[in-house]
Amino acid sequence: MLAMRSRPASLLCALLLASAGTLVVVGRMAIASPQDTSAMPGASAVVKPHAYVSLDPVPRGSEFQVAVVVDIARGFHMNSHKPTDTYLIPTTITPQLPAGMQLGEAIYPSGRLQKFSFSPTKPLDVYTGSVALRLRLSARDDAPLGPTTIPVTLRYQACNDAACLPPVRVPVTVLLQVAATGTKPRVVHPEIFQATSSR
DSSP: OOBOOOOOOOOOHHHHHHHTTTTETTTTTEETTTTTTSSSOOHHHHHEEEEEEESSSEOOOOEEEEEEEEEEEEOOOOOOOSSTTTOOOOOOOEEEOOTTTTEEEEOOOOOOOEETTTEEEEEEEEESEEEEEEEHHHHHHHHSSSEEEEEEEEEEOOOOOBBBBBEEEEEEEEEEEEOOOOOOOOEHHHHHHHHOOOO
């Protein structure tokens, strides 16, 4: 297994080189090629997303939240939404809103500063364990009544202490029920949606 000692001009260059079967170093981070990740679990085995909605049902004209709760396997991490270096891939969630839905803002929790073997002196801002990424949304007065699906794309790069898997985009499906204006909703999953930490 080969390693490049100099920092590539860009992450794209690094990923192209990785496809040739090398372990590429970007800054201080090693990106393993598909051939070199055979001993590592796949990205979908390392990170498990789960979708939640704050109201059931969601009345027309109301504000609500969606959360993608990400469970990260022990020994792995992913960069926070605001990583410490420009070459690191930030974690993001991007919704594809159906008719009648409006986006307010995305809420990302603060990461945790942690040192790794590829960055022994400069801590990196990362997510570990379980983390909730949230979206503030509104159901407009013209939102179609009944079952509604909101496709969300989770983008992240999973790493352990020595190497990183290639960045991936994972589809997450959010299911909710839209009700008529004035319907009294049930507040659900308060342990997720009452969190106040954001960046």
